[in-house]
Amino acid sequence: MTETSTTRELVPARPTWHVVFVRPETMTTLLIVIGLVGASILSPFFLDVNYIMRSFTLSAEMSIVALVLTMVVISGEIDLSPAANMALSACVFAWVQEAGLPLPLAVVVGLVAGLAMGALNAFMSIRMQLPSIIVTIGTLIFYRGLAQIIAGDRSIRVPESFIGINNVLILGVPLPIIIFFVAALFLGLVLGTTVIGRQIYQIGTNQAAALHAGIETKRIKVGLFLLLGVVSAAAGIMAASRLGSVRYDLVLGGELQMVLMAMLGGTYIFGGRGTILGTCLAAWLLVIVSTGMTVANLLPAIQLTVLGILLIVAIIATNFIYARTQR
Amino acid sequence: MNVLGSIFFRRESGILVMIILFCLAVGLYKPQFLTLSSLRIILLLTPLIMIGAMAQMLVLVARHVDLSIGSMLGFSAMVVGLMYREFPEIWWMVGFPVAILTGATLGLFNGLLVTIFKLPSIIVTLGTLSLYRGLTFIISDARQINRSVIPTELKVMSRTSPVFDIPWIILIAFGIAVMAYFVARHTQFGRQIYALGSNPKAAPLRGIDVTKVTLVVFALAGALSGLAGILYASRWGFVNPSNTGAGFEFQVIAAVVIGGVSINGGVGTVMGTVLGVLLLGCVSAALPLLGIPGSTQNAIFGAVILVALLIDRTVRHRGVASVSGGAA
Numbered sequence: 001m002t003e004t005s006t007t008r009e010l011v012p013a014r015p016t017w018h019v020v021f022v023r024p025e026t027m028t029t030l031l032i033v034i035g036l037v038g039a040s041i042l043s044p045f046f047l048d049v050n051y052i053m054r055s056f057t058l059s060a061e062m063s064i065v066a067l068v069l070t071m072v073v074i075s076g077e078i079d080l081s082p083a084a085n086m087a088l089s090a091c092v093f094a095w096v097q098e099a100g101l102p103l104p105l106a107v108v109v110g111l112v113a114g115l116a117m118g119a120l121n122a123f124m125s126i127r128m129q130l131p132s133i134i135v136t137i138g139t140l141i142f143y144r145g146l147a148q149i150i151a152g153d154r155s156i157r158v159p160e161s162f163i164g165i166n167n168v169l170i171l172g173v174p175l176p177i178i179i180f181f182v183a184a185l186f187l188g189l190v191l192g193t194t195v196i197g198r199q200i201y202q203i204g205t206n207q208a209a210a211l212h213a214g215i216e217t218k219r220i221k222v223g224l225f226l227l228l229g230v231v232s233a234a235a236g237i238m239a240a241s242r243l244g245s246v247r248y249d250l251v252l253g254g255e256l257q258m259v260l261m262a263m264l265g266g267t268y269i270f271g272g273r274g275t276i277l278g279t280c281l282a283a284w285l286l287v288i289v290s291t292g293m294t295v296a297n298l299l300p301a302i303q304l305t306v307l308g309i310l311l312i313v314a315i316i317a318t319n320f321i322y323a324r325t326q327r
Numbered sequence: 328m329n330v331l332g333s334i335f336f337r338r339e340s341g342i343l344v345m346i347i348l349f350c351l352a353v354g355l356y357k358p359q360f361l362t363l364s365s366l367r368i369i370l371l372l373t374p375l376i377m378i379g380a381m382a383q384m385l386v387l388v389a390r391h392v393d394l395s396i397g398s399m400l401g402f403s404a405m406v407v408g409l410m411y412r413e414f415p416e417i418w419w420m421v422g423f424p425v426a427i428l429t430g431a432t433l434g435l436f437n438g439l440l441v442t443i444f445k446l447p448s449i450i451v452t453l454g455t456l457s458l459y460r461g462l463t464f465i466i467s468d469a470r471q472i473n474r475s476v477i478p479t480e481l482k483v484m485s486r487t488s489p490v491f492d493i494p495w496i497i498l499i500a501f502g503i504a505v506m507a508y509f510v511a512r513h514t515q516f517g518r519q520i521y522a523l524g525s526n527p528k529a530a531p532l533r534g535i536d537v538t539k540v541t542l543v544v545f546a547l548a549g550a551l552s553g554l555a556g557i558l559y560a561s562r563w564g565f566v567n568p569s570n571t572g573a574g575f576e577f578q579v580i581a582a583v584v585i586g587g588v589s590i591n592g593g594v595g596t597v598m599g600t601v602l603g604v605l606l607l608g609c610v611s612a613a614l615p616l617l618g619i620p621g622s623t624q625n626a627i628f629g630a631v632i633l634v635a636l637l638i639d640r641t642v643r644h645r646g647v648a649s650v651s652g653g654a655a
Binding site for chain 2: 078124128129130131133134135137138139140141142143144145146148149152153256259260263269270299300301302303304305306307308309310311312315316319
């Protein structure tokens with residue numbers, strides 16, 4: 001299903017404006033502007049920076065995971081299990097601290113659980129060379145099921161001192177948003193400027209060629225899965241701090257939203273293309289769209305429909321743009 | 328590894344051995360598991376998954392995947408439920424064509440997105456999974472269709488039986504499996520699905536109308552999900568906008584993958600899929616008998632999928648050629 005062009009003729013280089021503006025990120029930015037204008041027409045209360053920031057903290061955890069997921073997709077793999085990973089790590093964390101483990105140690109246990117989940121994904125998809133799409137559907141069910149065993153139908157409370165990461169303000173900005181931006185900046189620099197970052201693109205563009213060029217494709221992909229595992233666990237624990245308690249159905253179905261963030265930001269599903277900036281913009285776009293719909297008093301069900309339509313439109317647009325700007 | 332490969336000479340016999348070993352192991356511990364009545368329980372657990380698995384098998388063989396099956400099931404069931412509520416005097420059998428056509432329309436929409444825009448089916452159907460579920464909420468105004476609305480004739484279908492005390496709903500499911508077997512093995516269309524899935528580039532060179540085959544496969548998957556939808560209403564007697572069909576796609580994918588259908592297309596048999604469904608049915612039926620709480624079921628299903636994938640890999644000796652990466 002990968003496209004290969006047999007002969008590549010010399011075409012005149014694209015003009016600079018074309019390179020800068022004809023790209024998926026531009027589309028995402030445009031959609032943000034449209035969303036902002038539309039939402040402020042629907043409700044005069046919408047254009048309140050604090051309100052939008054508050055809303056963003058609700059999905060900040062998933063947005064952070066989506067940043068790493070973007071890198072995994074660029075490398076040509078996919079992972080549908082991070083939402084389940086978040087739930088299981090959070091449950092493990094809450095469970096061991098309830099059993100009497102000191103808080104910092106419980107956090108470490110949660111992170112290690114996430115790392116182990118990333119390792120299982122990596123083992124199945126990279127070491128055993130099974131398609132990651134089907135492997136992570138399997139692990140999605142598996143991790144969520146384990147969380148269900150640990151937590152059952154009850155919600156596990158976390159200690160008072162740990163609750164409220166979203167209420168910590170730094171210069172008036174909630175902490176999760178700061179973490180999100182720091183993570184985005186860091187991952188953006190890694191992906192855009194380091195050797196490993198460029199190698200990730202190369203693997204996603206053509207794995208066989210990358211292998212022949214001496215790139216450690218397997219090692220890099222395993223590393224990405226492990227990173228995604230740990231970051232998902234951290235996000236799960238952040239969610240536990242925000243919610244004050246943990247249930248097995250934490251961010252149930254969140255994989256859709258994370259994939260949507262990557263796709264809306266212009267990440268190419270077959271790998272090799274995409275940017276952290278795009279996913280970053282898409283995360284804000286989603287918040288603006290969903291808050292806009294909330295202040296306009298639209299049913300949550302309509303939001304589900306809009307998410308689905310957005311995902312399809314985003315991928316049609318991305319494919320279209322990439323087809324026009326074939327390398 | 329090689330010894331294991333030669334024992335599982337055929338993929339299907341491997342699953343059959345797994346089913347027999349599992350049942351014997353459970354039977355040693357709880358002898359009542361090896362009785363006809365528990366066979367009846369197992370069979371009653373499976374009809375919906377059986378129909379969904381046939382749909383998913385055809386899609387996977389064509390080298391696509393359909394994640395929206397559960398949402399199509401829910402939407403079709405809701406359309407039928409609303410019809411029964413708004414037109415109580417309508418003949419109950421009308422529900423079947425309505426459900427099947429509704430499902431087929433949704434499936435066709437998936438197919439159109441995949442073929443016209445050349446989009447990967449995994450992402451399209453992830454989007455329509457959410458889209459159709461949202462539409463189900465909208466058309467139902469987020470309210471459940473209650474037991475009293477579903478016609479009695481429909482509800483008794485899952486209990487009464489024409490022959491051998493086997494309820495209608497099970498007969499229908501196995502009827503669909505037999506039809507799927509016939510289509511896959513003995514029709515030109517069936518062979519074209521396999522040809523398309525084995526090598527999508529070579530298929531058009533052999534005169535296969537790729538667009539048409541893809542569209543029909545997705546429409547068929549939708550139609551079967553629609554049928555599963557009305558049978559859901561029959562089996563459970565209600566339709567709920569958020570529960571009906573939620574997570575169904577994962578159970579179906581589990582059954583199909585366990586049945587040895589390859590996610591890379593072109594490989595998979597109806598027999599294997601049926602056995603995969605039955606294995607899942609045995610596991611679900613055995614859990615309560617063994618006193619294992621129902622909350623463990625998902626974890627066990629997940630583990631079974633992973634183990635099945637590993638066994639499948641060991642059996643098939645994948646070549647170096649298939650490093651094509653994830654988003655197939």
